[in-house]
Amino acid sequence: MAYRKTPAVQDRLAAAKDRLIQCATSVVADVGWANASVTAVAAAAGMSVGSVYQHFPSKGALAVEVFRRASAREVEVLGEVLRDGSGDAAERLACGVRVFARRALQHPGLAYALLAAPAEPALGEARSEFRRRYRAVFTDVVREGVAAGLFPQQDAEVTAAALTGAIGEVLVDPLSAPTGDAADHLVAELMAMSLRCAGAPSATTG
Amino acid sequence: MAYRKTPAVQDRLAAAKDRLIQCATSVVADVGWANASVTAVAAAAGMSVGSVYQHFPSKGALAVEVFRRASAREVEVLGEVLRDGSGDAAERLACGVRVFARRALQHPGLAYALLAAPAEPALGEARSEFRRRYRAVFTDVVREGVAAGLFPQQDAEVTAAALTGAIGEVLVDPLSAPTGDAADHLVAELMAMSLRCAGAPSATTG
DNA sequence: GTCTATAGTCTGATAGAC
């Protein structure tokens, strides 16, 4: 008969699974989804291919989990800044964009994998959800700004989607990650563009 | 020894290749890149798998050609409106966005495949080029608007990239293609958002 | 028992014979 796993065993399993996910994330950030074969991931995690399939039913499921964890972190960080930051809606929006951009520029491989890389088919749905969540957090700030008369009347959902796409596109294009002054310039322009996009008045003044 | 192909043969080959590309485009628009196997494409084109490889050296090459043709059409249409349309930069930008959006909403399957679908690894480069070209046409209008004092000072490249990403994201998300009034609303919001994004003054006024 | 290594099956891309 089947015995319940002891806590110690459960912990060990969970730890191994965690490590597997982390290693897989590194591999993907390094070589992209296309080249992240199960064999390569297993090797990076120091385990056999068979063991990988003890943690995940398929390569796609592992990919989804890798994607979910990485993207959840980003959405969470952004959401905190947008919701709990200080200042009015425009200031929080600008701050959120800066944080998002800086994080992406620091981990370009991961950002590219999350935002734009040709991906496992299984990631289609996960990516959609990721974007929905980004929209949700942006939608809230935009709505707030409109309610406060800070932004003009607009469909907050559309603006939120636009911000999501715009920021992703700007950050991902130069596969060559800009550094130093170039990065600062990019972030500054991105913040200005986001404010204009929402219709913050300062945008047209300067 | 190898004889030069007669013109008649060349024409027949070119026609077959054309049909193959068109059929492949339909298949991709229907089932996405992931399910567009060479077998499926060959079947749709009424030829054998082996024949497909007489026209293209690899599946990736065929995918790139499908992508190139479809995206080139879109970029061209947009470019014409933005360059040769009537009115100032803001008016042409708004008009270009409307045209782009309407076309995408009419062919949602193809739009999704071009803009956002999980794709063949080989398409990574093609997609980058596609986006660079979008940026290029947007960059020109934005520059012109800035020069005319219509838009505020800004990095036109960044705004162009943002417009590319924003429009794509807004159009692609609701995999359920909006129809009738909903589509009109979406297009109108998209145009307003694009003008705000570039900093057109009317945007903050109403 | 759980992990590893390994050798198999299966699917789909690709090459080559016909």
Next chain:
DNA sequence: GTCTATCAGACTATAGAC
């Protein structure tokens, strides 16, 4: 042009190490 063989990579089954 078609058909068949090969190859790669996802996935599975099994045997042995600890």
